Amino acid sequence: MGASLQKLTPSVASKEDDRFGFAVAIDRNTIVASAFTEDGSSTLVDSGAVYVYTFPAISTENSAWTQQARLTASNAEAGDFFGYSVSISGERIVVGAVGEASGSNDINGGQRKNGALRAGAAYVFARTTTGSGTNISTNWSQQSYLKASNSQRGDFFGYSVCIHEKRVIVGAPFHANQTGAAYIYETSGTKWKQKGLLKAKNAQNGDQFGKAVAIHGEKALVGAPFESSNAREVDGKATNNLAPKAGAAYLFSPSGKKWKQDTYLKASNSDKGDLFGSSVDINGEHIAIGATNEDSNATGIDGNSKTKELKTLVQFTYFVGIYKNQSSRNTSKPATQERKTTSDTQWR
Numbered sequence: 001m002g003a004s005l006q007k008l009t010p011s012v013a014s015k016e017d018d019r020f021g022f023a024v025a026i027d028r029n030t031i032v033a034s035a036f037t038e039d040g041s042s043t044l045v046d047s048g049a050v051y052v053y054t055f056p057a058i059s060t061e062n063s064a065w066t067q068q069a070r071l072t073a074s075n076a077e078a079g080d081f082f083g084y085s086v087s088i089s090g091e092r093i094v095v096g097a098v099g100e101a102s103g104s105n106d107i108n109g110g111q112r113k114n115g116a117l118r119a120g121a122a123y124v125f126a127r128t129t130t131g132s133g134t135n136i137s138t139n140w141s142q143q144s145y146l147k148a149s150n151s152q153r154g155d156f157f158g159y160s161v162c163i164h165e166k167r168v169i170v171g172a173p174f175h176a177n178q179t180g181a182a183y184i185y186e187t188s189g190t191k192w193k194q195k196g197l198l199k200a201k202n203a204q205n206g207d208q209f210g211k212a213v214a215i216h217g218e219k220a221l222v223g224a225p226f227e228s229s230n231a232r233e234v235d236g237k238a239t240n241n242l243a244p245k246a247g248a249a250y251l252f253s254p255s256g257k258k259w260k261q262d263t264y265l266k267a268s269n270s271d272k273g274d275l276f277g278s279s280v281d282i283n284g285e286h287i288a289i290g291a292t293n294e295d296s297n298a299t300g301i302d303g304n305s306k307t308k309e310l311k312t313l314v315q316f317t318y319f320v321g322i323y324k325n326q327s328s329r330n331t332s333k334p335a336t337q338e339r340k341t342t343s344d345t346q347w348r
Helices: none
Strands: 020-027 030-035 049-054 066-071 082-089 092-097 121-132 135-146 160-164 167-172 181-188 191-198 212-216 219-224 248-255 258-265 276-283 286-291 312-317
Touching (some): 030 082, 066 135, 092 135, 092 160, 121 167, 167 191, 167 212, 167 219, 181 219, 191 219, 191 248, 219 276, 248 286
Parallel strands (some): 248 276
Antiparallel strands (some): 030 049, 082 092, 092 121, 167 181, 181 191, 276 286
16 A cells, blocks of 8 residues: 555644644554644633544555544643643553643642742543444543652753653753753553652753653663763763763663663764754664754765764664564563663664
């Protein structure tokens, strides 16, 4: 079957600056698209909304994407920017709302106690399906309201989010004078608990750690695009600020009841202003890290990165033991506890 193109639009009549499509995510036959400045009403200006679309599991040449749900926050208020970030895994969606202003430090608590402008929040939604055959009913409902345990005014918690199976990671890049932080949550059934507060070992004001986040299985990846050391490649010395805004990324894994930093990642041609860590993703044993301001004119993979002009993407490959079923994002698990870490600029 050849490729086809379909334009998705929201069910609510959009205004010029709704920014529908600002954040998108897809898992199998479900797409999530946000409109983070959509008005919920005349009094809920820029409260934001998220739309869910599905494609038939058994399709024909006439099959098409259809809207399944419109999601909004349980405590929606003007300026929340619900939908600034989105992620989906299976039957769950997580949504970031960087403008949310409650002063709560508890999950599912104090949603209406505004007083912490742009502290931010994240919301987990779950899909339930009932019935059978042609009589199937699907419903999306809010499962949890996530806040940071040390939530502060201006944190922008929810700037970045990622969900994989039963874990969620949320970035707050403006926390503590823009040092930044990231938070990991886990669920057992329908209840979510904060399991990790992540910070860089070389954290400094202005690094914006948490501006990009990703999680897969037992590994979490966090970008800090304004980190400024002149270290290069893997686990270099991060003891100076000689390369302003070069950027870095950090790999974490659980250790007992806490999460620990495993690896400190820098580009092989790291230079000031590269913003390495502006975007990150992780899948199985592969990591991708974007450096949006890298300015070499290299082309292809492993090109000459000493000359300047263009922008590139760098990939690291790390190994965490021997993985089974490496092709599946949702089921790959380490067969051993042995861990090796390496830098590799070739795709595998």
